[in-house]
Amino acid sequence: MKYIVILGDGMSDRPLRKLNGKTPLEVAKKPNMDFIARNGRCGLLKTLSEDMPLGSDIANLRVLGYDPRRYYTGGRGPLEAMSMGIQLRKDDIALRCNLITEENGILKDYSGGHISTEEAIELINLVEERFGTREIKFHPGVGYRHILVLRSSRYSTAIRCNPPHDIMGKKIADNLIKPLNESGRETSRLLNKLILRSKPILESHPVNLRRKKKGKLIANMLWFWGAGKRLELPRFKERFGLNGALISAVNLLRGIAVYLGLDVIDVPGATGYLDTNYEGKAEMAMEALETRDFVYIHVEAPDEAGHEGDVNKKIKAIEDLDKRLIGKILNSLRGEELTIAVLPDHATPIEVRTHTTDPVPFAIYSTERKGDSVESYSERSAELGSYGIKEGTEFMNLLLGG
Numbered sequence: 001m002k003y004i005v006i007l008g009d010g011m012s013d014r015p016l017r018k019l020n021g022k023t024p025l026e027v028a029k030k031p032n033m034d035f036i037a038r039n040g041r042c043g044l045l046k047t048l049s050e051d052m053p054l055g056s057d058i059a060n061l062r063v064l065g066y067d068p069r070r071y072y073t074g075g076r077g078p079l080e081a082m083s084m085g086i087q088l089r090k091d092d093i094a095l096r097c098n099l100i101t102e103e104n105g106i107l108k109d110y111s112g113g114h115i116s117t118e119e120a121i122e123l124i125n126l127v128e129e130r131f132g133t134r135e136i137k138f139h140p141g142v143g144y145r146h147i148l149v150l151r152s153s154r155y156s157t158a159i160r161c162n163p164p165h166d167i168m169g170k171k172i173a174d175n176l177i178k179p180l181n182e183s184g185r186e187t188s189r190l191l192n193k194l195i196l197r198s199k200p201i202l203e204s205h206p207v208n209l210r211r212k213k214k215g216k217l218i219a220n221m222l223w224f225w226g227a228g229k230r231l232e233l234p235r236f237k238e239r240f241g242l243n244g245a246l247i248s249a250v251n252l253l254r255g256i257a258v259y260l261g262l263d264v265i266d267v268p269g270a271t272g273y274l275d276t277n278y279e280g281k282a283e284m285a286m287e288a289l290e291t292r293d294f295v296y297i298h299v300e301a302p303d304e305a306g307h308e309g310d311v312n313k314k315i316k317a318i319e320d321l322d323k324r325l326i327g328k329i330l331n332s333l334r335g336e337e338l339t340i341a342v343l344p345d346h347a348t349p350i351e352v353r354t355h356t357t358d359p360v361p362f363a364i365y366s367t368e369r370k371g372d373s374v375e376s377y378s379e380r381s382a383e384l385g386s387y388g389i390k391e392g393t394e395f396m397n398l399l400l401g402g
């Protein structure tokens with residue numbers, strides 16, 4: 001038996017007036033998702049909860065059968081670090097380090113004007129040269145996304161950081177890092193010092209002088225968030241007895257895969273956006289299944305459309321995922337024994353433009369099991385499915401037929 005999970009990030013939504021009270025999933029043409037729902041069984045899955053951050057890392061951990069209340073260490077830093085091949089020791093703290101645009105005391109852009117990787121590497125190398133020590137190490141990543149590792153027992157994750165995309169247009173001074181208790185005091189002092197001291201150094205760098213001349217936003221400040229320590233996760237193979245692989249353009253997901261011992265499959269042209277290589281992902285998934293039992297395919301595009309509040313883009317992302325990825329997989333596996341599931345990790349409703357705790361619709365079709373009476377795949381139809389409402393961490397057991 002081959003197991004395939006297709007995860008459309010942020011795909012589910014709420015009824016929209018401009019869609020005559022329907023959701024993007026209800027409006028989109030998606031015959032292949034509907035095939036899975038019609039021939040399989042449906043239900044709703046609780047993947048996010050108010051007591052934890054509403055992040056894709058938490059939601060995907062639950063879908064993969066790992067309870068974040070037990071295994072999550074506080075932020076995305078260690079997941080992204082792992083995906084970049086950065087080895088963390090047990091007590092190291094990894095943080096996401098953005099290059100941002102500061103203007104007149106305001107956080108103007110979380111991405112430093114979408115600075116290029118080549119430009120960013122020069123800037124991160126400069127701050128490493130100026131601020132790096134045996135305890136403080138900067139690691140350049142892709143675009144505006146980088147990693148800072150703190151290696152000393154003096155530092156702590158008891159700090160509150162604001163994700164920069166959540167505080168655009170707000171004052172830097174009001175949003176600096178704050179200690180949650182006494183143990184976080186020294187860490188927040190250090191990080192705030194790095195943030196404030198980075199500005200004059202970055203601002204006068206030739207990379208930014210060139211950007212300014214061309215009328216582009218400059219990447220003139222560091223910003224830290226997502227602090228956490230190395231995760232200690234039991235391996236997927238030991239947990240479920242399956243050899244598996246994961247396909248995603250997003251470092252957060254790739255980091256989870258590395259922790260779980262799932263092979264990370266690279267797909268040329270996978271962008272994490274609407275122009276991603278859907279066919280390539282399908283082909284690589286089929287290839288991965290020749291030597292493995294399980295493949296998890298993550299597609300970021302619907303979530304990006306949700307954050308942009310663009311309903312047409314969201315419908316297009318769902319239709320592309322359905323036709324160009326799921327359709328291709330179902331066609332090439334015709335006649336074989338398989339279990340295939342489709343679901344989002346969480347909702348990113350167009351009207352709120354961020355992640356919510358709404359339970360998400362899921363459908364599982366298996367060639368060896370009977371279906372229920374649900375005829376199509378959507379938020380409302382899945383609610384009537386025979387699985388009912390389930391906790392996110394139960395999904396893997398349902399997939400495996402338990």
Ligand SMILES: [Zn+2]
Pocket residue numbers: 009010055056059303345346
């Ligand atoms: Zn997500």
